Amino acid sequence: MIGLIGIVIIFVMVFGGYTLAGGKMGMILKALPFEMIMIGGAAVGAFVISNDMSGIKHTLKDMGKVFKGTKWKPDDYRDLLCLLFELIRLARANPVGLEAHIEEPQESSIFGKYPKVLADKEAVALICDTLRSASMNYDDPHQVEEVLEKRIEANMHHSMHGTHALQTIADGLPALGIVAAVLGVIKTMGSIDQPPEVLGKMIGGALVGTFLGVFLAYGLVGPFAGRVKTVVEEDAHFYQLIREVLVANLHQHAPNICIEVGRQNTPGQCRPSFSDLEEALKAAKQDAA
Known part of the structure; x- marks a missing residue:
């Protein structure tokens, strides 16, 4: 939702300000389809050239993160801590019994309590591989x-x-906008015998290319890249939390201490309170019993 709000603000402020200043949208709208074909088409072509099919799919999928936000929510961090607590307790009490859970996590009654964590292959692999080692x-x-x-x-x-x-x-779009503008100037020069009002409209249409390239780069694609980076970095905390808890376990700290280490390394906006986590761990103990 926040991504859509940002896009609306950009369009309203840019084109609203232009219109309020006395600008006419007709010239932009007339030139826009042709400029978009040149600039957008060249950008897509360059993107295809510089990426393989896997990279293309990955990037298109990542664009959804601009609107969806982070994958892991506060409840997911609490569930992860509870999952790790149960596995560590079992590893200390019954190492042989743990084997079935880490070898077949999809069939595990412990992992099954936390379906969102179980659905993430990397999180499960990180946990199981470390405990197996x-x-x-x-x-x-x-x-x-x-x-x-x-x-x-x-x-x-x-x-x-x-x-x-x-x-x-985003870095290439301004240059592609200049390419489109130069082509527009070339077209204008081919009609130099036309009256000034005709040449003015042709030059204005050519300048739409420069505007469009810069606008797309700094108003849309660049912010998209920045937002995707932020989401990826925030989601990475989930896996770093697994590392912190499992390393604390290898130091032979008590299970409660291992989980507290994880809780304190959880990002502030997702960190469960001590009392909330304590209640969740008590519930996990009762289920295990």
Whole structure:
């Protein structure tokens, strides 16, 4: 919703201000389809050239994040902490019993309580792989933390592909607008024998290309890239939380302490209060019993 509001504000302020200043929309609307074909078509073509099919799909999917916002909400962070608490308690009390849950998480009664976390393949893989490694005596906290950090960084790099692709388009749009404007000037020069009022309209139409390229770059595509980057960075906190809790577990802290470490490393806007999390953990204990 906030993304739509931003787009409306941009259009109202830019074109509303132009109209209030005495500008006529007719010239812009007449030239817009042709300029959009040249500028938009060239931008799409450049985008296709610079990305493979996977990158194209990834970028188009990421554009939805501008309007949807972050994937992980405050309740999801609380559920993640409860899930990790149950798994850590089971690993301490019955390491053999844990094996079934981390080998077949889709069939696990513990993972099944938290369907949104279970639906995220990377989160589940991060949890299960780390707990499996610990059960195989690969439990040096510093080494595991380094491995998890590199894995999260690699995933982050992949997730940032969409924002990089959009920013590349934004950087090129002003130049493509100039290309369209130059073509308009060339067209005008071919009609230099026309009266001034005709030449004025032709030059005005050519300048629409420059306007459109800059407007799309800094009013839409650039902000889209920035918003996607912000959402990706915010969602990455979810995976970093997994790392913090599991590394704390390898330090042999009590399960409650491990979860408190995770709670305090949760972003402020998503962090559950101590009392709310305590109630959720009590409920998890009762269900396990």
